[in-house]
Amino acid sequence: MIYAIVNQKGGTGKTTTAVNLGAAWAEMGARVLVLDLDPQAHATLHLSVTVQEDTPTIYTALHNDVMGRRLPDPLAPAGAARGEEAVALAACIRRAGKDALDVVPASLDLAQADLELNMVFDRERRLARLLAPVAAEYDAVLLDCPPYLGLLTVTALAAAQRVIVPLSADFLSMQGLRALVRTVLQVSSDLNYRLALEGVLLTRVERTAMARAVEADVRKALDGSGVGRAFQTTIPKNVDIAEAAANRSSVLVYSPRSQGAEAYRALAQEIGRPRRG
């Protein structure tokens, strides 16, 4: 099952959720791949994967797919230059440094992918095509998206079967939910009929009137909408979660008994162990 972790609002816990939900499923024995689609490469960093000049990343695979797309010119003189060699996504897979899951790393040059993808036919499905041979070997693939609804995020929605929306429990973060749900429905009607909302995850929840009001509003908006639900599990604000990032591991490895680790385990249980396909 492929999950896109999406929210155009910045800092709502997308990377934190991709890493820690992935790790909680791995702890349950599932085979998990985290694919970093953000040029900031924070999931890559969070999972202790280092990228050198020549390390193949998601950008290498997308770039070579786009550039290699141009078919050779049948009328060219013999020996003329061909497109770049395609790089299979499988060649980009690395093992996380401290967690029992696999990672497709990102790098800063991924920022160019939006413009490059614009140049090819069927641009929205390029990622889905690259993922197809690989996804079948994992119980769960988690796509960590950047904080904007550009082409990279659209390719993630076109490739995924489920969407998880981390939403930090504050007023501004709540605003973008309607636009995001509309985008998901639009992708599901035009590009990927299998796409459905798995759920909205309230993150960084504190015991304040604000957080309670946001939670109540989000649950009211979703219940009865027919679009999906807000998970029963919420993720509390927990310093171990933030420190785990500095430790470059999931919070389950960094501080296994912490509230943060327990909350992500509860989320993994609530969604259920992912099944291949």
Place this chain on the structure above:
Amino acid sequence: MIYAIVNQKGGTGKTTTAVNLGAAWAEMGARVLVLDLDPQAHATLHLSVTVQEDTPTIYTALHNDVMGRRLPDPLAPAGAARGEEAVALAACIRRAGKDALDVVPASLDLAQADLELNMVFDRERRLARLLAPVAAEYDAVLLDCPPYLGLLTVTALAAAQRVIVPLSADFLSMQGLRALVRTVLQVSSDLNYRLALEGVLLTRVERTAMARAVEADVRKALDGSGVGRAFQTTIPKNVDIAEAAANRSSVLVYSPRSQGAEAYRALAQEIGRPRRG
């Protein structure tokens, strides 16, 4: 003085800083304009400006500038269609709902500006040209940027004289600082020689070992770098700041004696009252 509020990391307090620093300067008697360059339009919302279908926004001005750019065809038959009428930025200026400052609002369709700007010559300077006739009437113009280093952010850096980088005091937010400083230096050498870093502002600071470590690392990295400083003033994590957004006003108006309001006043003092030009 034109300030770009920039950080590609999401959720670090860009909108919060544009609104509250602007309000603190307005309280000192300065004439302040907040220009919302984020398709999420959170500064617009935070300052109680409502946008209807026909309300001119920053997208209207940019779009009509880009589309109107095409010179009439001197060889076309008489009466042929011309480009769209240019909309002056001054026509987009609104008064904030509860604060004593002016706002150029944004809307969701601003997300198309990146692609449209790509189509014209001198694309990086389109915003600077639109701003020129308006900026002279304000002591400070604050450009609230989206959480990515796309063309919209580049046009803000090309138009500004100073950059303010809000950085929340956590490990992941610290990572992008080097790439951001490099981008600012690149813009200043290629597009806008006046551009300089005003400072890095540590936001959402809590009394944790993590926050202290991040603050120490950031100050060490900047001091002696010759690039700029981290402000002495830091913004504490303060629930009034988050609630002010729900109240659609600055925290200075919502809760004038709060720690959040005092911190932004201290920042305004530290930078000093802005001067026109």
